[in-house]
Amino acid sequence: MKKLIGISVLLLVISIATTLLSYDQDLGTYPFLSAYNLENLLRRVGLFGILSVGAAFVIVTGGIDLSIGAVVCVAGCLLPWFIKACELPPFLALVAVISVCAGIGLWHGLLVVGLRLQPFVVTLCGLLLYRGLMRNFTGDQTMGLGDAGEGLRWLATGKLSLGGEFGLPVPLCVLALVALLTGALWTRTVWGRHLFALGRNEEAARFSGVQTGRLTVLAYVACSLLAGLGGCLFVLYVNSAQASSFGNFYELYAIAGAVLGGVALRGGEGVVLGVVLGSALMQLLSNSINLVADSNQLEFAVVGAVILFGAGFDEGIRRYLGLSSDRKALVIFAVASIALLAVGGWLTSLGMGPWYDALHKPWFQPPSWVFAPAWTTILTLLAVASWQVWVRAASARIGAIYATQFVLNVLWSLFFFAMAAPVAALVDILMLDVVVMTMFVLYRRVHAPAGWMIAPYVLWLLLATAINVAIVVRN
Amino acid sequence: MEAAALLEAKGVSKGFPGVLALDGVDLAVHAGEVVALVGENGAGKSTLMKVLAGLHRADDGEVRLDGEAVALEGPIDALRRGIALIHQELSLCDNLTVAGAMFLGAELRLGPLLREREMASITRSSLARLGLDVDPRALVSSLRMGQRQLLEIGRALRADARVLIMDEPTSSLTDSEAARLFEVVRELRGQGVGIVYITHRLSEIEEIADRVVGLRDGRNSGALVRSEITQDRMVSLMVGRELTGVVRTPHAPGDVVLEVRGLCTAEWPASPVDLELRAGEIVGIAGLLGSGRTELLRAVFGVDAYRVGSVGVRGRALPTGNVRAAIDLGVAMLPEDRKQQGLVASMCVRENLSLATLRKRGRWLDRLYERGLTARSVDDLSIACSGGEQEVASLSGGNQQKVVLGKWLAAAPAVLMLDEPTRGVDVGARAEIYRRLDTLAAAGLAVLFVSSELDEVLQLADRVLVLRDGAVQGELRGERRTEEQIMMLATGAEARAEAQ
Numbered sequence: 001m002k003k004l005i006g007i008s009v010l011l012l013v014i015s016i017a018t019t020l021l022s023y024d025q026d027l028g029t030y031p032f033l034s035a036y037n038l039e040n041l042l043r044r045v046g047l048f049g050i051l052s053v054g055a056a057f058v059i060v061t062g063g064i065d066l067s068i069g070a071v072v073c074v075a076g077c078l079l080p081w082f083i084k085a086c087e088l089p090p091f092l093a094l095v096a097v098i099s100v101c102a103g104i105g106l107w108h109g110l111l112v113v114g115l116r117l118q119p120f121v122v123t124l125c126g127l128l129l130y131r132g133l134m135r136n137f138t139g140d141q142t143m144g145l146g147d148a149g150e151g152l153r154w155l156a157t158g159k160l161s162l163g164g165e166f167g168l169p170v171p172l173c174v175l176a177l178v179a180l181l182t183g184a185l186w187t188r189t190v191w192g193r194h195l196f197a198l199g200r201n202e203e204a205a206r207f208s209g210v211q212t213g214r215l216t217v218l219a220y221v222a223c224s225l226l227a228g229l230g231g232c233l234f235v236l237y238v239n240s241a242q243a244s245s246f247g248n249f250y251e252l253y254a255i256a257g258a259v260l261g262g263v264a265l266r267g268g269e270g271v272v273l274g275v276v277l278g279s280a281l282m283q284l285l286s287n288s289i290n291l292v293a294d295s296n297q298l299e300f301a302v303v304g305a306v307i308l309f310g311a312g313f314d315e316g317i318r319r320y321l322g323l324s325s326d327r328k329a330l331v332i333f334a335v336a337s338i339a340l341l342a343v344g345g346w347l348t349s350l351g352m353g354p355w356y357d358a359l360h361k362p363w364f365q366p367p368s369w370v371f372a373p374a375w376t377t378i379l380t381l382l383a384v385a386s387w388q389v390w391v392r393a394a395s396a397r398i399g400a401i402y403a404t405q406f407v408l409n410v411l412w413s414l415f416f417f418a419m420a421a422p423v424a425a426l427v428d429i430l431m432l433d434v435v436v437m438t439m440f441v442l443y444r445r446v447h448a449p450a451g452w453m454i455a456p457y458v459l460w461l462l463l464a465t466a467i468n469v470a471i472v473v474r475n
Numbered sequence: 476m477e478a479a480a481l482l483e484a485k486g487v488s489k490g491f492p493g494v495l496a497l498d499g500v501d502l503a504v505h506a507g508e509v510v511a512l513v514g515e516n517g518a519g520k521s522t523l524m525k526v527l528a529g530l531h532r533a534d535d536g537e538v539r540l541d542g543e544a545v546a547l548e549g550p551i552d553a554l555r556r557g558i559a560l561i562h563q564e565l566s567l568c569d570n571l572t573v574a575g576a577m578f579l580g581a582e583l584r585l586g587p588l589l590r591e592r593e594m595a596s597i598t599r600s601s602l603a604r605l606g607l608d609v610d611p612r613a614l615v616s617s618l619r620m621g622q623r624q625l626l627e628i629g630r631a632l633r634a635d636a637r638v639l640i641m642d643e644p645t646s647s648l649t650d651s652e653a654a655r656l657f658e659v660v661r662e663l664r665g666q667g668v669g670i671v672y673i674t675h676r677l678s679e680i681e682e683i684a685d686r687v688v689g690l691r692d693g694r695n696s697g698a699l700v701r702s703e704i705t706q707d708r709m710v711s712l713m714v715g716r717e718l719t720g721v722v723r724t725p726h727a728p729g730d731v732v733l734e735v736r737g738l739c740t741a742e743w744p745a746s747p748v749d750l751e752l753r754a755g756e757i758v759g760i761a762g763l764l765g766s767g768r769t770e771l772l773r774a775v776f777g778v779d780a781y782r783v784g785s786v787g788v789r790g791r792a793l794p795t796g797n798v799r800a801a802i803d804l805g806v807a808m809l810p811e812d813r814k815q816q817g818l819v820a821s822m823c824v825r826e827n828l829s830l831a832t833l834r835k836r837g838r839w840l841d842r843l844y845e846r847g848l849t850a851r852s853v854d855d856l857s858i859a860c861s862g863g864e865q866e867v868a869s870l871s872g873g874n875q876q877k878v879v880l881g882k883w884l885a886a887a888p889a890v891l892m893l894d895e896p897t898r899g900v901d902v903g904a905r906a907e908i909y910r911r912l913d914t915l916a917a918a919g920l921a922v923l924f925v926s927s928e929l930d931e932v933l934q935l936a937d938r939v940l941v942l943r944d945g946a947v948q949g950e951l952r953g954e955r956r957t958e959e960q961i962m963m964l965a966t967g968a969e970a971r972a973e974a975q
Contacts, residue, residue, distance in 0.1 A: 187840075189838055190833050190840060197822065200819045200820075201818070204816050207810050208830040
């Protein structure tokens with residue numbers, strides 16, 4: 001549950017950031033929010049999400065399927081061939097292709113369960129085998145549908161109009177259906193319970209009468225079947241498939257989406273909604289990079305970095321929760337100081353420019369290089385002092401005064417630099433002076449050294465107040 | 476003034492979500508002393524051990540080493556300070572060689588190269604001192620359990636451990652291996668090593684301990700000095716009252732429910748086994764480790780397939796290698812390895828209890844059934860847990876075993892097979908399990924169990940089958956059920972005597 005909230009927040013934050021960062025100043029529009037971009041993004045979420053749900057089936061059993069991309073290629077090449085060369089009715093062709101892919105899954109499952117081969121080995125060889133066979137089968141020719149199968153193509157290119165310009169892409173609806181069915185299977189049926197039990201402890205599941213072999217095979221079938229369905233939709237969407245490249249690396253998108261969504265690689269853990277959100281995150285990242293950086297060269301690097309950051313953040317939170325309450329307070333105050341430093345620095349950098357340079361500054365204004373080390377020192381001392389006080393006498397009063405100080409400090413940078421409003425800044429800093437001096441008194445009462453540790457903060461603020469007054473008066 | 480204790484826990488408290496495992500516990504071990512820690516399952520013994528060995532950090536109170544408070548950073552830090560935990564689940568990586576395991580984490584090196592030969596010779600000589608004669612280049616996986624235990628001790632001594640904490644060291648040892656272990660413990664005591672010893676086998680404590688400390692519900696429940704140590708007094712420390720053993724009066728057996736004919740397991744293809752089990756009977760299978768006891772139960776239950784022979788339940792043939800069919804015909808099995816085979820440890824109590832029977836309630840999850848079953852089982856078997864949603868891994872051994880039992884009772888079986896039903900289970904829960912089996916048999920259940928503990932076999936079984944080399948060597952009933960008779964059959968002493 002926490003994981004789902006985490007991913008949702010991340011999705012929201014990246015969406016907002018992308019919207020703002022990709023703002024087109026010439027046109028005054030937000031390209032991220034355009035109906036075209038959103039439809040495209042959601043279509044890709046649908047297409048890749050289907051693959052991720054398939055991958056999750058296998059990962060839940062404690063296995064892995066590396067052949068998803070190759071199975072996408074098989075579907076992508078066979079569907080046009082069935083329709084154009086064999087002249088099968090499009091719908092029948094779709095069923096035939098998906099059946100072939102399910103057969104591939106059955107083959108994987110039997111090798112893994114029957115011969116006890118490693119899933120990694122079986123599906124890695126599958127990856128090479130199927131793509132190689134397809135390249136030979138198609139002679140590396142591009143396979144396309146041309147004008148055939150128009151009705152079928154609606155499944156991939158169509159959209160359900162919601163009134164207005166924007167419509168829900170059909171693949172997203174297919175994903176919703178797949179996810180709904182999978183979710184019901186996982187959480188509402190005995191079959192799902194057994195699947196998860198086997199993922200956590202296969203031997204104990206077997207001792208309880210769970211047909212572990214059969215279930216594992218079915219998981220591989222489900223995975224390849226969904227990869228086949230996804231492959232069909234992909235080829236229906238782009239209308240051309242080249243065996244050497246179609247679906248390349250898609251297994252990594254699928255697995256990364258599932259794992260990002262909380263499906264543990266050790267097996268037996270995961271929820272479908274997480275998988276959908278995880279794979280949406282992957283697509284959002286790639287969309288975001290394309291819009292913001294105007295190229296996709298960095299795509300893989302950013303995706304890798306984000307997943308790594310996510311995993312690290314997850315672990316960081318876990319470690320944090322394991323700390324004693326004293327250490328937790330230290331972490332919080334340290335993070336708050338770093339945040340203050342970062343936000344203050346950023347706001348200041350916004351205000352640096354002709355306006356600032358033109359200001360008449362007083363003679364006692366320190367040279368600009370002093371500011372960064374001064375603030376770093378002051379805020380480090382503030383964190384340590386607050387922690388020391390908090391450990392000795394945690395109280396709502398201390399918390400409130402610290403928070404007020406934090407807000408007023410950020411607001412000052414905002415008023416003075418970002419909004420170029422020295423008068424508002426002056427009012428703010430006068431309040432901040434009072435608050436920090438009260439803090440000084442309070443801290444000293446609890447723990448004298450902690451009080452003295454924020455003395456530099458008080459002095460620096462008094463200096464800043466004097467500068468602020470001078471600037472207001474002289475400009 | 477008395478010398479400061481080597482290792483001491485002072486007012487140690489430790490809580491987990493939903494339970495306070497330790498509540499102000501004191502324990503001290505001096506140099507050259509064996510302190511036994513006794514308590515029921517869930518009394519907090521394992522938690523206390525883990526606090527002493529640095530695996531858990533105490534919420535309150537302190538751990539003192541040589542009279543000074545220390546904050547142990549983890550098991551490695553503890554080992555560096557001379558505290559070694561010999562764990563219940565043997566922790567050696569079994570794909571290493573003996574010498575590799577011995578020096579794991581402290582390899583002798585020459586630059587980047589390992590000084591294999593030197594490590595091997597040190598390993599050989601220091602293990603020889605423990606009476607363990609193995610090739611340092613042999614794989615740990617090729618060692619028997621008893622040998623691994625000695626290797627663990629050797630490893631602790633190599634790190635100059637001054638305190639050994641031994642958690643159920645004999646639970647998987649044969650009698651002779653256990654005897655060897657006791658010799659080593661006495662020797663170490665003579666050398667001034669302090670030893671904390673945990674076991675459910677009270678006779679071992681009588682034999683070896685200088686002092687007994689009792690734990691009950693996470694608190695100290697008293698202590699005994701050498702002269703006071705008797706089994707009765709230890710039991711009353713554990714449960715707070717004197718326990719009477721179960722006296723069974725065999726019931727008149729009913730119809731034959733389980734019929735095994737000429738069954739040859741894969742391990743013993745030349746030893747056909749015949750076996751009949753009647754309703755209301757409790758039959759014990761005795762035999763040494765490796766005599767084919769577990770393999771027999773596994774084959775009957777369908778975990779392993781067999782080629783020759785047949786198994787019938789209530790007149791219907793059981794297909795080979797099909798656990799589900801066995802369950803559906805009314806066979807249940809409580810396996811030997813609780814954590815690996817009996818339970819899905821990372822799932823909750825509710826999910827484990829319903830795992831074997833849920834499928835009989837239709838394709839959709841029957842949550843009402845699950846909740847009802849959980850409430851009934853927790854109440855009926857008095858499983859100590861914070862609720863059905865508690866993870867099974869966090870329960871004590873005895874309560875875990877009750878969950879496994881509850882899972883099978885939910886299936887209302889006709890035949891219940893149990894493999895070492897009380898391994899790692901304390902006296903209180905043990906008596907409860909015995910009583911439960913007695914009532915079940917009285918109600919017509921056929922019980923077949925394997926146990927390495929002879930007094931358990933004698934106390935519980937109406938008749939005893941003794942296995943050796945995969946074959947039934949004899950059946951003992953009534954007066955003939957004695958430890959001597961069982962051991963004679965199990966070791967083949969009688970056969971040799973007759974042959975002469």
